[in-house]
Amino acid sequence: MNRPPFGSDPSLAPGVSGVGRNSETTPQFSDPVMIPRLELCVEREAGKATERVVVLEGELFRIGSHASNDLVITDPMVSRFHCRIARGPGGFRLLDTGSLNGSRIGGVRLRDADLPLPECRIELGESIVRVRELSATAADDVPAAPSFGSIFGASLGMRRMFELLKRVAKTDANVLIEGESGTGKELIATEIVRRSPRANKPLVIVDCGAISPNLIESELFGHVRGAFTGAERNRVGAFEAADGGTVFLDEIGELPLDMQPKLLRAIASRDIRRMGENQSRKVDVRVVAATNRRLEREVNLGRFREDLYYRLSVVTVRVPPLRERIEDVPLLVNCFLSALEATDKAHLFSPEVLSEMSRHDWPGNVRELRNYVERLVVLETEAPSFRDEEDGALGAADKPTSAAAAVDIEVPFKTAKDTMIDQFERAYLTMLLAWAEGNVSRAARKAQLDRMYLHRLLQRHGLRRAGALE
Numbered sequence: 001m002n003r004p005p006f007g008s009d010p011s012l013a014p015g016v017s018g019v020g021r022n023s024e025t026t027p028q029f030s031d032p033v034m035i036p037r038l039e040l041c042v043e044r045e046a047g048k049a050t051e052r053v054v055v056l057e058g059e060l061f062r063i064g065s066h067a068s069n070d071l072v073i074t075d076p077m078v079s080r081f082h083c084r085i086a087r088g089p090g091g092f093r094l095l096d097t098g099s100l101n102g103s104r105i106g107g108v109r110l111r112d113a114d115l116p117l118p119e120c121r122i123e124l125g126e127s128i129v130r131v132r133e134l135s136a137t138a139a140d141d142v143p144a145a146p147s148f149g150s151i152f153g154a155s156l157g158m159r160r161m162f163e164l165l166k167r168v169a170k171t172d173a174n175v176l177i178e179g180e181s182g183t184g185k186e187l188i189a190t191e192i193v194r195r196s197p198r199a200n201k202p203l204v205i206v207d208c209g210a211i212s213p214n215l216i217e218s219e220l221f222g223h224v225r226g227a228f229t230g231a232e233r234n235r236v237g238a239f240e241a242a243d244g245g246t247v248f249l250d251e252i253g254e255l256p257l258d259m260q261p262k263l264l265r266a267i268a269s270r271d272i273r274r275m276g277e278n279q280s281r282k283v284d285v286r287v288v289a290a291t292n293r294r295l296e297r298e299v300n301l302g303r304f305r306e307d308l309y310y311r312l313s314v315v316t317v318r319v320p321p322l323r324e325r326i327e328d329v330p331l332l333v334n335c336f337l338s339a340l341e342a343t344d345k346a347h348l349f350s351p352e353v354l355s356e357m358s359r360h361d362w363p364g365n366v367r368e369l370r371n372y373v374e375r376l377v378v379l380e381t382e383a384p385s386f387r388d389e390e391d392g393a394l395g396a397a398d399k400p401t402s403a404a405a406a407v408d409i410e411v412p413f414k415t416a417k418d419t420m421i422d423q424f425e426r427a428y429l430t431m432l433l434a435w436a437e438g439n440v441s442r443a444a445r446k447a448q449l450d451r452m453y454l455h456r457l458l459q460r461h462g463l464r465r466a467g468a469l470e
């Protein structure tokens with residue numbers, strides 16, 4: 001499993017060098033943490049006038065007809081998980097989570113939009129919710145430390161998550177970690193396990209996205225000799241191998257629908273059956289799962305079983321994307337400089353550079369930031385602005401390169417682009433794998449790619465046997 005290249009000492013993080021000394025960018029941990037509050041009033045429910053008021057504290061509120069939402073609306077036109085109100089750097093936003101009938105403000109259907117606060121009305125099905133911003137309250141249960149083991153973050157969202165992780169790690173509850181790619185879900189799973197009563201027991205990782213659908217059952221539950229063509233000997237699956245410990249199901253949103261009842265059964269009844277075997281075996285396993293999909297949306301769309309979703313998400317940990325906690329950038333830069341033993345390169349990250357970095361969207365999240373820091377340290381250069389980088393890429397297209405030579409405008413743009421990317425990936429990966437003599441971890445280090453991601457790429461291009469996790 002991937003371990004971060006730095007230790008878990010939080011003192012490594014802030015103020016190692018010039019980066020983060022700036023008081024504008026360094027969070028003041030002694031300041032009281034303020035928790036935002038919203039008043040939600042259901043003014044109309046399923047077409048009937050009403051007045052039901054709830055006051056919610058936090059940064060994320062879920063609205064829908066299912067009982068597990070923060071605000072439950074009984075209206076047949078409202079989806080089970082209809083929408084969310086989430087706080088970002090610019091204030092609260094409304095996010096429709098794939099509802100059937102949509103979420104509207106002022107009659108306009110919205111998928112992702114700023115909430116016009118201090119007061120507005122959201123229309124859902126035949127219901128209306130009035131949203132009012134209240135003054136924030138001071139919180140005393142948010143940890144001051146800007147880290148949790150090897151996970152770093154000083155923003156309110158991250159520190160609240162640390163508090164949740166601290167509590168959940170001690171229990172035996174199944175945990176679902178939701179977050180975009182590169183937000184640190186695997187790191188979080190590792191920290192949970194490291195602090196759990198099962199810390200000294202096996203941890204088995206299964207990347208559901210990296211295993212072909214016909215092998216996943218054997219990967220999870222094992223098989224006996226002759227169970228299918230090619231099953232030449234008995235094989236122990238992840239659940240049996242992890243008996244007494246934990247199974248980490250990465251990319252759980254990719255689990256094929258027909259496998260979902262089998263997983264549900266294994267979790268609920270705590271027994272498994274190897275493929276090709278009649279008798280079942282008892283297993284004692286805690287399940288930690290992660291996904292970069294919104295599983296609620298997948299449930300709404302019928303692509304993920306609701307009963308399995310509830311079994312997995314006894315506790316849900318939502319990891320905020322980096323763009324929602326941009327104030328974490330200086331701290332993370334410091335962490336990565338320490339990890340690279342390159343704190344003497346802190347001058348590369350001047351306040352101007354940091355400010356430029358804080359305007360970037362970071363679609364690849366912390367992984368992208370880490371790669372960016374590593375690249376600058378290796379190249380020992382002042383950071384190019386993101387605009388320069390983009391311009392550079394565009395400028396390159398003007399030159400008569402082999403890519404330009406291969407352009408065929410008879411092919412639609414998207415198809416041509418996809419083909420080109422495909423060819424490039426294949427050529428790169430083939431050479432990379434040859435250089436690393438087939439060792440994926442070595443190849444991942446060389447290419448500065450996450451090992452799991454490289455695994456998926458190799459599998460997509462048929463360059464590695466599906467399910468061959470290291």
Ligand SMILES: Nc1ncnc2c1ncn2[C@@H]1O[C@H](COP(=O)(O)OP(=O)(O)OP(=O)(O)O)[C@@H](O)[C@H]1O
Binds near residue numbers: 005182184332367
């Ligand atoms: N808060 C953090 N503090 C320090 N390092 C982090 C943090 N978040 C992510 N990282 C680093 O970023 C990289 C990506 O993290 P990780 O693989 O855990 O992400 P992920 O969400 O599981 O991604 P994916 O969904 O693509 O598998 C790792 O090198 C990890 O150590």
